[in-house]
Amino acid sequence: MIRHKLVRIHSSVEEARGKQIANDGTLRWLSELIDAEYQGNYLLDCIKHDLDEGDEDDDAKVVSSLSRFNPAKRARMSVCNILSRHHDVTIEEIDRVAERLQGVCDGLREFIMLLGTCQPVRRPLATNIFRHGQMFGRHVEKERIISFLLHDDDDNTRLAVLPVVGDTGVGKTTLVQHACDDARVSSHFQVIMLLEFSYTSAAAAPARSETTFVLRPKHVIGDAGGVDVNVNNPLDLVELDFGSKRFLLVFEDVDTRKKQVLEDLLHARTGGSSSKQGSKIIVTTNNRLVATMGTVKPIMLKALPFPEYWFFFRAHVFSGRDLEESPGLVAVGKAMAKKLDGSFFGAKIVGGLLRNNPNPGFWRRVSGSSGIEDMSALGDGVNYVMDLSQSLLPGNVRMCQMIVSKDRFSQTELAGLHGASAAQITSWAQGPYGFARVLLCESLLPFYNLYYIADCTAGLVNGYSECEEVPCVSVVQFNTTHGVSISSLAS
Structure with a gap:
């Protein structure tokens, strides 16, 4: 049965979350398991929603269809009547997801054996995804960042640089900050600094060719040794001396102009730093050209696949409410989530609005808002929040x-x-x-x-x-x- 396969996959994923996985192939395998789990859960969620609007006979047909013998073919024969009336999923989609679940389950034994060679890590207790700084998704990408940070480089003449690339609003800052907050990272680096560029004068709006930047610490973790990290000229960062401390510098929202400043900074520090070997640099950007400054393969972030985004949006909207009590709202919620197209800001704003107004008519009015219909998928965070909120x-x-x-x-x-x-x-x-x-x-x-x-x-x-x-x-x-x-x- 599909449910049984999802339980097996979920248990394997949970086991992997408690391990320190450094092997990139194992991380890719874990990513496939997570993606298959969300697809399977989304399929069952859609079928369950269809059954809530159907009859008990249809329910019995689908339950029998998810057979341990051949779920794909039995599902095709069993749900034809339902799918003729409801269109959240197609027969072909059921076949494809069921076959994929079967495929990933075939290799679970080997995957568990690989996990046995990995060191365990301390994990916080599972909580609501919107409390206590818990992060939704991105587990594989986070482990890749941590693996880079903890790896000891053979070349101590230059700082290792990891670019994290993705569109504005896709979650680059959130991902990097969660990685820096991990106990393995915070104990490995004596100093962690998150830095951001800003223009020397916003009101004057100087010509682009004359634009200069100042570099300010957004947050500092650890003991910087009394070093004044407020630098008016980014190149002054070269003069900062952390002694024998291993440090991590994170530069956020780097564009092509800031890239040149950073390259000059890194060139000036090469071979001249007295800091401990193993110090690292992370750069976040929405420009693929900036990724060329990396010394390792960049991490590319995309918007969450819709099945995964739906569960993120659903948790914001329904937040503890029993979905069985409001099947009509589920259909409107899915339509809304598709319009928001992966936006975390949209899920938070629209989700909070709908959660406090559980009325189908109100939900339909919000869903039909031209402001939501015309929104870009992600866009600039501040402008996106302004435009979306004004329309609501x-x-x-x-x-x-x-x-x-x-x-x-x-x-x-x-x-x-x-x-x-x-x-x-x-x-x-x-x-x-x-x-x-x-x-x-x-x-x-x-x-x-x-x-x-x-x-x-x-x-x-x-x-x-x-x-x-x-x-x-x-x-x-x-x-x-x-x-x-x-x-x-x-x-």
């Missing part, structure tokens, strides 16, 4: 400003605005800021939690007061304490 706000609420902050000072939630009257919204806006502070979403990173917060006011709808309509421009301000602030200001 009630008609009498207007977003005036959005900030990304390390401090959560929201007074209410996005979902709460939909059930609030204009008087309530106006009352919220009477606080010290003059706006209703709304938490749009939050990023639960291990040691750098960011909150995306909107300042909203009540607008003119059916007699309500409205902000004066004036032309506006967007001003981007860089602040090392509170992140990026994008404000709409009168021109």
